[in-house]
Amino acid sequence: MGVYYVLSVYLHIVLAAFWIGGMLFLPLVLLPSIKNNPTRVELLYKTGLTFRFFGWMSLGGLLVTGLLNMYAKGIPFSLEFLAGNSFGRVLGIKIVLFVVMLLIAGIHDFYVGERAIMQMKESEKKRLKQFAKWSGRINLLLALAIAFLGVAFSRGLRVF
Numbered sequence: 216m217g218v219y220y221v222l223s224v225y226l227h228i229v230l231a232a233f234w235i236g237g238m239l240f241l242p243l244v245l246l247p248s249i250k251n252n253p254t255r256v257e258l259l260y261k262t263g264l265t266f267r268f269f270g271w272m273s274l275g276g277l278l279v280t281g282l283l284n285m286y287a288k289g290i291p292f293s294l295e296f297l298a299g300n301s302f303g304r305v306l307g308i309k310i311v312l313f314v315v316m317l318l319i320a321g322i323h324d325f326y327v328g329e330r331a332i333m334q335m336k337e338s339e340k341k342r343l344k345q346f347a348k349w350s351g352r353i354n355l356l357l358a359l360a361i362a363f364l365g366v367a368f369s370r371g372l373r374v375f
């Protein structure tokens with residue numbers, strides 16, 4: 216086993232921890248802590264923008280290290296492997312969920328999030344806030360499922 220492979224898996228795990236940890240930190244730590252703060256919306260906006268930057272860095276890093284892990288393990292990036300057998304399908308499902316998560320994160324981060332903040336500043340309307348909240352929650356669940364599939368794949372779990 217080469218040192219670059221170990222480094223790539225290590226980075227993959229650290230980035231996954233950052234991405235999932237950041238998504239948990241916001242609702243569990245930040246939001247309750249600033250609940251009664253008069254500058255709450257502004258704080259949420261600034262924190263959201265900063266996490267958006269580092270979050271997308273970590274997603275890019277997860278893709279690169281994920282592909283490196285595949286290369287190091289000699290796994291082909293082919294439909295035949297990712298859909299054609301019960302071992303490959305664990306990784307195939309993981310990649311599909313990753314793409315879905317990217318789409319939701321894109322909508323959440325670049326469309327709904329900022330508009331929801333504007334709406335919260337201007338009126339009592341909560342429609343976009345609810346959308347931002349639920350898309351964030353769905354993405355957290357997706358990320359947890361993706362991490363589970365990563366661990367399962369590493370240990371040779373087979374499905375279907």
Ligand code: HEM
Nearest residue numbers: 224231277278281282284285313358361362365366368369
């Ligand atoms: C949010 C996105 C992702 C998360 C949270 C995530 C998480 C994980 C975790 C926790 C592991 C287990 C490591 C271990 O137990 O040793 C793993 C392994 C792996 N991941 Fe990901 N991953 C993500 C995206 C990707 C992507 C996009 C790819 C491929 C294009 C990928 C390919 C792999 C591979 C091949 C392994 C097996 C590594 C090995 O056993 O050497 N991952 N991932």
